[in-house]
Amino acid sequence: xxxxxxxxxxxxxxxxxxxxxxxxxxxxxxxxxxxxxxxxxxxxxxxxxxxxxxxxxxxxxxxxxxxxxxxxxxxxxxxxxxxxxxxxxxxxxxxxxxxxxxxxxxxxxxxxxxxxxxxxxxxxxxxxxxxxxxxxxxxxxxxxxxxxxxxxxxxxxxxxxxxxxxxxxxxxxxxxxxxxxxxxxxxxxxxxxxxxxxxxxxxxxxxxxxxxxxxxxxxxxxxxxxxxxxxxxxxxxxxxxxxxxxxxxxxxxxxxxxxxxxxxxxxxxxxxxxxxxxxxxxxxxxxxxxxxxxxxxxxxxxxxxxxxxxxxxxxxxxxxxxxxxxxxxxxxxxxxxxxxxxxxxxxxxxxxxxxxxxxxxxxxxxxxxxxxxxxxxxxxxxxxxxxxxxxxxxxxxxxxxxxxxxxxxxxxxxxxxxxxxxxxxxxxxxxxxxxxxxxxxxxxxxxxxxxxxxx
RNA sequence: GGCGACGUGGCGGAGUGGUUACGCAGCGGACUGCAAAUCCGUGGACACCGGUUCGAAUCCGGUCGUCGCCUCCA
Numbered sequence: 001x002x003x004x005x006x007x008x009x010x011x012x013x014x015x016x017x018x019x020x021x022x023x024x025x026x027x028x029x030x031x032x033x034x035x036x037x038x039x040x041x042x043x044x045x046x047x048x049x050x051x052x053x054x055x056x057x058x059x060x061x062x063x064x065x066x067x068x069x070x071x072x073x074x075x076x077x078x079x080x081x082x083x084x085x086x087x088x089x090x091x092x093x094x095x096x097x098x099x100x101x102x103x104x105x106x107x108x109x110x111x112x113x114x115x116x117x118x119x120x121x122x123x124x125x126x127x128x129x130x131x132x133x134x135x136x137x138x139x140x141x142x143x144x145x146x147x148x149x150x151x152x153x154x155x156x157x158x159x160x161x162x163x164x165x166x167x168x169x170x171x172x173x174x175x176x177x178x179x180x181x182x183x184x185x186x187x188x189x190x191x192x193x194x195x196x197x198x199x200x201x202x203x204x205x206x207x208x209x210x211x212x213x214x215x216x217x218x219x220x221x222x223x224x225x226x227x228x229x230x231x232x233x234x235x236x237x238x239x240x241x242x243x244x245x246x247x248x249x250x251x252x253x254x255x256x257x258x259x260x261x262x263x264x265x266x267x268x269x270x271x272x273x274x275x276x277x278x279x280x281x282x283x284x285x286x287x288x289x290x291x292x293x294x295x296x297x298x299x300x301x302x303x304x305x306x307x308x309x310x311x312x313x314x315x316x317x318x319x320x321x322x323x324x325x326x327x328x329x330x331x332x333x334x335x336x337x338x339x340x341x342x343x344x345x346x347x348x349x350x351x352x353x354x355x356x357x358x359x360x361x362x363x364x365x366x367x368x369x370x371x372x373x374x375x376x377x378x379x380x381x382x383x384x385x386x387x388x389x390x391x392x393x394x395x396x397x398x399x400x401x402x403x404x405x406x407x408x409x410x411x412x413x414x415x416x417x418x419x420x421x422x423x424x425x426x427x428x429x430x431x432x433x434x435x436x437x438x439x440x441x442x443x444x445x446x447x448x449x450x451x452x453x454x455x
Numbered sequence: 456g457g458c459g460a461c462g463u464g465g466c467g468g469a470g471u472g473g474u475u476a477c478g479c480a481g482c483g484g485a486c487u488g489c490a491a492a493u494c495c496g497u498g499g500a501c502a503c504c505g506g507u508u509c510g511a512a513u514c515c516g517g518u519c520g521u522c523g524c525c526u527c528c529a
Contacts, residue, residue: 013459041529045529162459164457164458233524267522302468303467321479356477361476419490431492434490434491
């Protein structure tokens with residue numbers, strides 16, 4: 001490859017040329033959702049950011065040479081709380097939430113990862129890993145059924161998040177203070193009471209701490225070492241730091257992930273997204289408000305993935321308009337070949353805003369072939385995602401007749417009838433365009449075939 | 456307190472040493488029965504103060520401001 005892919009590696013805090021460990025087996029792991037509630041747009045950001053990276057890797061290294069793993073955390077105290085509150089077992093909560101997660105992410109046009117392992121399927125692997133860490137003296141069990149990782153045994157602890165142990169001690173929380181050798185030691189296993197879900201282990205009935213699942217699943221599916229580990233920037237500490245510690249120490253001190261990628265946070269209308277401020281937006285909220293999947297993608301990718309992103313509805317409306325403009329020039333027949341300018345933008349640390357700029361250029365220069373290919377790659381084509389949204393021929397004829405009727409009305413200066421037809425079509429998602437003597441029509445983003453049939 | 460990010464025109468948003476990024480909105484015009492869409496044209500920017508340089512929005516130092524992490528979190 002002539003131009004390498006450059007990615008910002010949080011571990012080195014620099015942009016580095018990406019070189020896979022094995023070109024025939026490029027491996028990426030991304031931290032997925034904890035399934036206790038419907039996905040919010042903050043959850044959607046890493047999904048969409050790493051979806052683009054996944055697509056790019058497949059483009060560069062061929063589809064069958066790339067493996068993308070995104071876990072599902074289905075063991076968690078928030079899940080337990082919800083299950084208890086509803087009087088059901090945790091599977092009821094998690095299964096329903098996973099189904100909705102898939103539905104929402106499919107709507108956004110995100111490709112499914114190759115693997116979506118669940119914590120509940122990996123408890124024995126986690127127990128194995130914890131046992132190994134104990135036998136190697138990186139971890140210690142306590143009398144009350146906890147197992148802790150001893151951070152002082154891992155000299156690189158804090159390297160990813162650029163923290164040092166003595167500073168960290170200052171603000172650490174005091175939970176389990178007595179049982180821990182060091183307040184920073186984190187839990188690998190904890191005992192469950194009878195209400196809580198639990199698994200038998202050498203340390204009694206209990207459940208894993210949440211960091212260990214990623215280490216166990218990544219090892220099982222991707223091996224001790226792999227290329228890219230991603231997630232939201234808030235996961236750097238402690239989650240990813242702890243993953244590095246667990247995995248490195250249980251895998252003969254082999255380096256864990258080569259590249260660490262983190263997407264920035266999301267605000268809504270200038271405020272931090274939080275339930276207490278009541279500005280907590282789910283993907284489903286956007287769907288209900290009739291925004292299209294491509295427009296949500298566009299809005300998410302219009303800001304570079306490492307920058308903070310302020311979610312504003314007016315931007316979403318703008319994205320919708322831009323995509324209608326582009327999609328009306330969509331040429332469906334081409335292969336997905338990325339125009340050079342856009343590929344180059346992506347190769348520079350996934351510069352998606354630059355890519356969008358290039359797409360505007362393609363539009364302005366009437367390079368609709370290239371624009372269509374780019375839209376297909378980015379998932380910006382509504383026609384591509386919702387297969388068969390194109391207008392059936394009988395409907396198309398009907399529209400032609402209505403347009404003709406309207407033009408006759410206009411010639412007869414019956415403008416109220418003409419305007420009525422125009423309004424009816426617009427409500428069904430058809431935009432009428434008069435230019436000179438000619439009248440053409442295009443489909444808008446929200447085409448409603450049912451309404452069209454009734455006209 | 457520690458670590459880090461950021462501050463670009465009305466809004467959004469790249470760029471990071473030497474030509475207008477660009478999009479949306481605005482303004483002017485064309486077209487139209489009126490609109491919409493489209494097309495043409497157009498103004499407007501790099502938080503502040505110093506320094507380096509022939510030249511800085513871009514590098515260095517400082518000031519101010521915003522935000523994040525350090526606790527579950529994408």
